[in-house]
Amino acid sequence: MHVEPVLLFVLAAVAVVAVVRWVAGRTGLPAAALLPIIGIGYAFLPGPNIPLDPDIVLAFVLPPLLYSAALDSSMLAIRRNLATVVSLSVVLVLLTALLIGLGFAWFVTGATLAAGIAVGAAVAPPDPVAALAVGRKVGLPPRIITLIQGEGLLNDATALTILSVAVAAATGDGFSAPSALGQFLGAAVGGVAVGALVAFAVRVLSRPLSGDPMLANAVSLATPFGAYLLGEAIHVSGVLAVVVAGLIVGHHTPRSASGAGRLQTNAVWRLVDFMLEGFVFLLIGQQLPEVIRGLAGYDTTTVVVAVAITVGVTLLLRPLWLVLTLLAPGALHRRGRRGSTGGRAPVRWTGREVVVLSWAGTRGVISLAAIFTLPLVTEAGTPFPARDLLLFCTVVVVLVTLVGQGLTFAPMVRVLGLRADDNDQALLRNEARAASVEAALTALDELEEQEHDDISGQVIETMREQLRARLSRYRDRLSLLRDNDAAGPPISPQYEAALHVRRVAIDAQREECLRWRDAGRLSDEGLRVLERELDLEERLLPDRPARR
Structure with missing residues (x-):
């Protein structure tokens, strides 16, 4: 054949x-x-x-x-x-x-x-x-x-x-x-x-x-x-x-x-x-x-x-x-x-x-x-x-x-x-996001009450601060969505700017890792590990920020 x-x-x-x-x-x-x-x-x-x-x-x-x-x-x-x-x-x-x-x-x-x-x-x-x-x-x-x-x-x-x-x-x-x-x-x-x-x-x-x-x-x-x-x-x-x-x-x-x-x-x-x-x-x-x-x-x-x-x-x-x-x-x-x-x-x-x-x-x-x-x-x-x-x-x-x-x-x-109705869809997603963060905060409170010897209070408090900051962003976004009368979700300049900053930071990290690899300071296997971490972080960013 x-x-x-x-x-x-x-x-x-x-x-x-x-x-x-x-x-x-x-x-x-x-x-x-x-x-x-x-x-x-x-x-x-x-x-x-x-x-x-x-x-x-x-x-x-x-x-x-x-x-x-x-x-x-x-x-x-x-x-x-x-x-x-x-x-x-x-x-x-x-x-x-x-x-x-x-x-x-x-x-x-x-x-x-x-x-x-x-x-x-x-x-x-x-x-x-x-x-x-x-x-x-x-x-x-x-x-x-x-x-x-x-x-x-x-x-x-x-x-x-x-x-x-x-x-x-x-x-x-x-x-x-x-x-x-x-x-x-x-x-x-x-x-x-x-x-x-x-x-x-x-x-x-x-x-x-x-x-x-x-x-x-x-x-x-x-x-x-x-x-x-x-x-x-x-x-x-x-x-x-x-x-x-x-x-x-x-x-x-x-x-x-x-x-x-x-x-x-x-x-x-x-x-x-x-x-x-x-x-x-x-x-x-x-x-x-x-x-x-x-x-x-x-x-x-x-x-x-x-x-x-x-x-x-x-x-x-x-x-x-x-x-x-x-x-x-x-x-x-x-x-x-x-x-x-x-x-x-x-x-x-x-x-x-x-x-x-x-x-x-x-x-x-x-x-x-x-x-x-x-x-x-x-x-x-x-x-x-x-x-x-x-x-x-x-x-x-x-x-x-x-x-x-x-x-x-x-x-x-x-x-x-x-x-x-894009506004309704975005509102529903952000309500779910806020509810998931609140569930995580409750889980941290329960974990803290159990007094694990291998988990310090500082570790739990650091995670709690991160979740509270995220919950605050979601609630701000929900306020905008609930007050919005337009056909689509409102465009937040602060949100758009934050997305742009995150993308610039990810691109800079990726370029620096490539320079390390090209200079012989980082193996290709190590590069792939770091690339996967950055790719996963980038994957979390929305394709169309205006609809988030």
Whole structure:
């Protein structure tokens, strides 16, 4: 095997992903929408092309991406919005698959109900990568981010389960509603159980390994694959097992992991997300020419009707369902807002929020990976009904939503003026900071009362003075935030000046350490130790001081 061409291709792909991320960071355009366009352009050029292998995507790409997203999600927030999340990730996916299936059975020549449900299941689950990237950058409210995250975590398991039932019906004896429902419930319940079991095992392992960040990272990287393989081995939803494991582990990580382990784990998963997402979105665009070549046996009318049904149901059903569930009377549409007493008052969703959630339904790699798993022939030896047509419809839906909605999502959010209240977010963070310092002061008082022989009163008093100074800064900041009537947090010249002074001091220390190393007075190993200390200190500084 000649490895040079493969290595050259991988390096070129890495370069493209890096350049697109750089462009996206400066233009505000989502990389998830730009990369497929580049992939399409490359696919029509002479040279090697990489086909999408669904088994590799489902086993090696999807588990780490889902697990990383679950680690960053809030289990408590998803639980508070569970009714809406289930409505979008289960009920809406089921309706989308069923309506597309009926449309294919009635209007597409050569397609069956099971085949239509298969393509409906493939295009039903939104891929939230593009929407979340844009949403965080433009400052969408946390409640909308939570719903997009929760839906994206759970809908893949629903769609893949429906797809497996539809494929079994298309290649076997036909569709049975009771059997399909039983298989779906069994896969879902089993997936949740497996995910909880894996999360428990990880929590048990994390205690003795918390002191070694390398071992903790190894366990973290292996967890999504272990959950997926265990789920698939016992014929339940491996995808749901990964999601549940990630949510539980992420919820308990603040207690079970060390600070060094969390810093390293977060850095590792950010890199994994960056590389996998980049390669995946490049692959999406490269599949178009091969899929188009498979349409040679279909007349234009059949192709147009099939695409219209698939794209139409995908784009229109989501906003209709959101209007019915979020704006209709009842508990499902209500969300909580923190009141002055700490309780939660029911507040109706607004039309602007429904529009944003509707436009966040971009499809991605899971749709392509799912549809490419369709077998070439049935158990009877006949070709799978309209397989090439189903592939083309799925690719069109992915490109229309990923490129069309992805590129227009940020401008639409800005036009609607839907942003999180930065002042409220900064106020909440500083209240938590002040509360944490007060808890530390209480702990010092208790420690002083215990009269430890190896801890002098001077040591405790020094730490107490540092904490009191920090608490004073937080209370001053809280006073500014509570008296602020502007759209964003107030800008404090003293705070900005203090940040500038700290950065200048850190830079000077780093330069002096480098001079010691270059002069031969400090070893490279010693330099790395001191650099790590300064890096951690610098990491505590905010990226955008005005929002702190």
